[in-house]
Amino acid sequence: xxxxxxxxxxxxxxxxxxxxxxxxxxxxxxxxxxxxxxxxxxxxxxxxxxxxxxxxxx
Numbered sequence: 619x620x621x622x623x624x625x626x627x628x629x630x631x632x633x634x635x636x637x638x639x640x641x642x643x644x645x646x647x648x649x650x651x652x653x654x655x656x657x658x659x660x661x662x663x664x665x666x667x668x669x670x671x672x673x674x675x676x
Contacts, residue, residue: 650664
């Protein structure tokens, strides 16, 4: 059961940095070239493969 307070803020500030490192690691494993900041040039397939790899590892 989660509490919704109308915001999308992480409860633990360090969690964002850890998730970013995890995302970069997953992207390198599936061969997607992520860069810091904006990655709007990725295809849906590439973005989905990164997310899928993250879920698989979790």
